[in-house]
Amino acid sequence: MTQQKKDREEGEKMIEEAVDLFIQGAGKVSGALLGMINKVGGQIYALLFLEDEPLSLDDIGERLGVSKSNVSINIRMLEEYNLVRKVWVKGSRKDFYAAERTYPKKVIRDFLDKIRGSLTDAITTIERTRAKVTEAKVAAGKQDRKRAEFILQQVNLIGLFYYAANKFFDDFFAGKPVNVELLRQVIMNPDDLNQTRD
Amino acid sequence: MTQQKKDREEGEKMIEEAVDLFIQGAGKVSGALLGMINKVGGQIYALLFLEDEPLSLDDIGERLGVSKSNVSINIRMLEEYNLVRKVWVKGSRKDFYAAERTYPKKVIRDFLDKIRGSLTDAITTIERTRAKVTEAKVAAGKQDRKRAEFILQQVNLIGLFYYAANKFFDDFFAGKPVNVELLRQVIMNPDDLNQTRD
DNA sequence: TAGAAGATTCATAGTGTCCTGAACGTTCTA
DNA sequence: TAGAACGTTCAGGACACTATGAATCTTCTA
Numbered sequence: 234m235t236q237q238k239k240d241r242e243e244g245e246k247m248i249e250e251a252v253d254l255f256i257q258g259a260g261k262v263s264g265a266l267l268g269m270i271n272k273v274g275g276q277i278y279a280l281l282f283l284e285d286e287p288l289s290l291d292d293i294g295e296r297l298g299v300s301k302s303n304v305s306i307n308i309r310m311l312e313e314y315n316l317v318r319k320v321w322v323k324g325s326r327k328d329f330y331a332a333e334r335t336y337p338k339k340v341i342r343d344f345l346d347k348i349r350g351s352l353t354d355a356i357t358t359i360e361r362t363r364a365k366v367t368e369a370k371v372a373a374g375k376q377d378r379k380r381a382e383f384i385l386q387q388v389n390l391i392g393l394f395y396y397a398a399n400k401f402f403d404d405f406f407a408g409k410p411v412n413v414e415l416l417r418q419v420i421m422n423p424d425d426l427n428q429t430r431d
Numbered sequence: 432m433t434q435q436k437k438d439r440e441e442g443e444k445m446i447e448e449a450v451d452l453f454i455q456g457a458g459k460v461s462g463a464l465l466g467m468i469n470k471v472g473g474q475i476y477a478l479l480f481l482e483d484e485p486l487s488l489d490d491i492g493e494r495l496g497v498s499k500s501n502v503s504i505n506i507r508m509l510e511e512y513n514l515v516r517k518v519w520v521k522g523s524r525k526d527f528y529a530a531e532r533t534y535p536k537k538v539i540r541d542f543l544d545k546i547r548g549s550l551t552d553a554i555t556t557i558e559r560t561r562a563k564v565t566e567a568k569v570a571a572g573k574q575d576r577k578r579a580e581f582i583l584q585q586v587n588l589i590g591l592f593y594y595a596a597n598k599f600f601d602d603f604f605a606g607k608p609v610n611v612e613l614l615r616q617v618i619m620n621p622d623d624l625n626q627t628r629d
Numbered sequence: 630t631a632g633a634a635g636a637t638t639c640a641t642a643g644t645g646t647c648c649t650g651a652a653c654g655t656t657c658t659a
Numbered sequence: 660t661a662g663a664a665c666g667t668t669c670a671g672g673a674c675a676c677t678a679t680g681a682a683t684c685t686t687c688t689a
Contacts, residue, residue, distance in 0.1 A: 237572075244571030248579055251563035255586070258556025262549050267465060271647070282589070283582050290666070300649050305667060326657070326665065336589060341596075341618050351460050358456025365449035373442030374435075381446055384481050388453070391480070391534060398539075408619075411611050413603060420539050421606075469677075488636070498679050503637060524635065524687070631689090638683070644676085653668075659661090 252283050256297070267347050270314070270340070273299055274307045278316055278332055287320040287329035315339050345402065352399045359392045394419045450481050454495070465545050467538070468512070471497055472505045476514055476530055485518040485527035513537055543600065550597045557590045592617045 256279045263275025270278070276297055281288060288296075294304045308330055311317040316339060320329045333339070363385060370381040397415045404411040454477045461473025468476070474495055479486060486494070492502045506528055509515040514537060518527045531537070561583065568579040595613045602609040 240570040240572075244567045244569075244579075245575050247563060247567035248571065248575060248582070251560050251567060252582070254563060255556060255560040258552065258560075262553050262556075265545075265549050265552075268646095273647085283585055285578070285581050301665095302650075302667075302669095303648055306648095309667095328666075334588070336592075338618055341592065345618075347463075351463050354456065354463075355460050358453060358460075362449050362453040362456075365445060365452060369442045369445035369449060371442075372438040373446065374438075377443050377446060380483070381442075383483050384446065384450070387481055390532070394534075394539065405611060405615065408615070413609050413611075417603065417606070420536055420543075466676095471677085499635095500637075500639095500680075501678055504678090507637090526636075632687105633689095634685100634687080636683100636685080639681085641679085641681105643678080646674085646676105648673080649671090651669085651671105653666105655665080655667100657662105657664080659663095 252280070255279055255283060267344060269343060269347065270310070270316075271307070273297065273303060274310055277304065277307055278311055278336070281317060281330060281332035282336065284332075287322060287331040289325075289327040289329050291327070293330070314343065345406075349399075349402050352395055352402065355395045356392070356399060359388055359395060363388050363392075450478070453477055453481060465542060467541060467545065468508070468514075469505070471495065471501060472508055475502065475505055476509055476534070479515060479528060479530035480534065482530075485520060485529040487523075487525040487527050489525070491528070512541070543604075547597075547600050550593055550600065553593045554590075554597060557586055557593060561586050561590075 256276045259279030260272040260276040263270045263278075264272040276299075277293055280293060280296060290301055290304050290308065293299075293308070294301045297304075308317060311330075312319070316333055316336065317330050318333060320331045322329045366381050366384050366388070370378055370385075373381055397419050401411055401413070401416050403409075454474045457477030458470040458474040461468045461476075462470040475491055478491060478494060488499050488502050488506065491497075491506070492499045495502075506515060509528075510517070514531055514534065515528050516531060518529045520527045564579050564582050564586070568576055568583075571579055595617050599609055599611070599614050601607075
């Protein structure tokens with residue numbers, strides 16, 4: 234075997250190792266994020282993303298060391314997320330899949346939407362609580378009225394953050410200029426702002 | 432019983448219902464977020480947050496309908512997050528707890544830090560993959576060199592987003608002005624940017 | 630110093646998610 | 660039309676997370 238041929242084989246091996254690295258990383262990150270895509274889902278996407286040619290379920294399962302049924306389920310999820318599309322390959326009865334190249338757009342938007350959903354939930358809760366306490370205050374005796382006041386004050390305090398965060402997302406998605414200062418002020422302590430100045 | 436007294440009792444009942452509402456919402460939101468604080472943890476914090484006086488483990492467990500051991504474990508977690516502090520109450524041997532009023536600052540920062548951690552992981556993976564493929568390209572034969580090129584192109588593509596997101600967070604925490612446009616461009620489709628203009 | 634009061638730890642059980650191989654249904658082809 | 664080639668579904672098992680009551684540990688006090 235010539236030295237050149239040895240080099241070529243070494244090169245191929247290294248490429249596959251690099252892909253493995255990428256797949257592994259993708260699995261880790263997907264698994265960590267808000268329960269949208271699980272580890273194997275992320276790995277499948279990563280594999281297809283680095284693959285020029287579409288792959289079959291068997292290809293994917295074999296490459297990732299994962300059962301075909303698992304691949305089947307996860308790839309359907311990826312399809313629903315529009316992260317992957319079925320591709321027809323001439324002369325084969327198998328289904329082949331290729332990665333959509335718009336990865337971040339879709340996933341990240343869904344990720345942000347999920348956070349937004351939590352913010353909306355929080356604000357709804359805040360509003361409802363405020364309304365109910367305000368109503369109760371009217372009927373309440375002196376003692377309870379004081380308690381109601383305190384609760385309202387606390388609820389308003391917590392509202393500060395959620396409204397700021399919500400406004401940030403709204404503006405961001407609406408394409409408006411966003412005011413980060415509002416959020417920064419609510420999140421950071423003044424100390425932190427000073428000490429991180431460079 | 433006078434009408435006034437009835438009103439007062441009604442008022443007190445409504446206030447407690449409002450607090451329940453708030454607790455319920457807090458549990459839901461906590462449970463949904465990145466596995467930092469679980470449902471009961473969120474509920475405990477919510478309860479203490481609306482309570483003027485500090486509460487004991489027994490108080491909390493009874494109010495939330497949850498075992499004392501559960502409260503014990505969760506409150507320790509809240510203490511570690513600096514969301515709650517132990518308070519000494521004259522004349523009692525029990526531990527009492529009160530909510531820190533700095534809620535959003537700490538939790539939200541940890542939340543963002545967790546996202547940042549994922550971004551860092553992703554970027555590390557991207558860098559490593561890039562390095563390895565680049566190295567492999569040298570030794571590779573013509574065929575593999577093409578594959579290496581393709582992989583590099585793909586990795587760079589995905590890097591676009593992660594670098595933009597990472598820069599956003601860095602600038603945000605450093606107190607620098609942030610450029611949201613970069614992120615917007617990577618996440619949004621041009622269509623979306625147009626159609627959401629108001 | 631016994632035991633009461635309080636907090637924590639532990640073994641156990643419930644729950645949800647994920648993965649697998651086997652069973653199944655469908656479509657093609659010899 | 661039998662059977663091969665596929666993809667999907669399903670029952671069961673592994674695992675992580677959470678909640679519970681009992682057991683344990685610690686501190687106070689009668």
